[in-house]
Amino acid sequence: MPTAHARQICPKAVFLSPNFSLYHSFHDRLIEIFESITPLIEPVALDEAFLDVSGAHGVWGSSREIALSLRRRVKDELGLSCSVGVGRTKLVAKLASKAAKPLPSVDGPHSGTGVLVIETKDELSFIRGHLVRALPGVGPRTEERLGRLGITRVVDLAQIPRSTLVAHFGRAQGHLLCELASGLDERPVVVERAARSIGHEETFDADEFDSGALLSRAKAMAVSVATRCREARCVGRTVAIKVRYGDFSNVTRSKTTGAPITMAAEIADIAGVLLEEIDADRGVRLLGVSLSGLLPTEEAPAHQLLLFGSEESSVRGSRSTEVKSREELEETADEIRRRFGKHAIGSLANITRDAARAKTEGTLARVDKEP
DNA sequence: TCTGGGGTCCTAGGACCC
DNA sequence: TCTGGGGTCCTAGGACCC
DSSP: OOHHHHHHHOTTOOOOOOOHHHHHHHHHHHHHHHHTTOSOEEEEETTEEEEOOTTOHHHHOSHHHHHHHHHHHIIIIIOOOOOEEEOSSHHHHHHHHHHTSOBOOTTSOBOOOSEEEOOGGGHHHHHHTSBGGGSTTOOHHHHHHHHHTTOOBHHHHTTSOHHHHHHHHOHHHHHHHHHHHTTOOOOOOOOOOOOSEEEEEEEEEEEEOOHHHHHHHHHHHHHHHHHHHHHTTEEEEEEEEEEEETTSOEEEEEEEEEEEEOOHHHHHHHHHHHHTTSOGGGOEEEEEEEEESOEEGGGSOSSOEEEEEOTTOOEEEEEEOOOOSHHHHHHHHHHHHHHHGGGOOOOEEOOOHHHHHHHHTTSOOOOOOOO
16 A cells, blocks of 8 residues: 555554665575575565476475475575475466465464475466466456456466457467466576666655756766666666656656667766656656666677767767777767768767776776767 | 556557668 | 568557566
């Protein structure tokens, strides 16, 4: 429930602020425990992961034994309780772990089983006993749309032809719904998931009407995004802003650059341009800045990039060239100006492997950007 | 109808290229 | 300059996850 509502109906309640760095440290310790069982770990969130234990039985015993020992160790070593679901597929494991959790009730939580193992022969009846809302990928919207078709349970869903589902929910979701309802789930446990985007967003205490203030907020967020990108050793090409107005309507704007960027100043510049489309008079409740199209710094182009564009800052083209000195850089800029005349502003965006690495290592405090 | 700060993936339309 | 098909990339928004 919204905090404001909770405060209203329960004025004496104690409200704690989240402490994400603490959660991260526990997450790391949790992963260490998992790693002692199997290297095939796919973290889903700070407090949740899929483990492929198919190769671990020789040393650690049956799936049930592994589950019980994991639960015990998490309790003993971290002081946290958890539930473990076991199944042949991600779908079954996920539903089982949920079913093993304690349930809330008016007289307090009813303890769950903690561990639930679903045998392959019981899979289908277990899945079909659920409401559609329990399926991954079915949120409030899809639940409602399915409801209007008279479908509330997975059993009902299993009766619907694939083509009907695709027609109603699009290709990807239609096929997924059809397959999950039949217990088909081939999604593997994916170990290394490189981040696709890094962002920072803030909800303001009061709606912000001043576009200048929004810009300085965006700059601060750009710094945090750039710092995290550097730590993650990656660069990106698409800067996006997200705005929630006071009336809860959301707007996103994005811009993709020709060359990968990492510097806070560049992210902030683009965010600033995107912010010009935002109507501050409507009152902004939330602002976010993100960088996506991420790729590892090592895979970024290994040379300086000269970008030239029109006055309104949209990049018209790019020419990549290795530049070893400032003189050489200026020569190249001149050459571009000669060739492209007044259209070549020749702004320099030198986000390169070397520059990014230098920043990572702290040897280059600032990379100049000049006309 | 979202509290909050992260994210992911999908889709549709348009621009652009060959 | 047009035709047409095929493809990629970008942008915006929506739904979903924890």
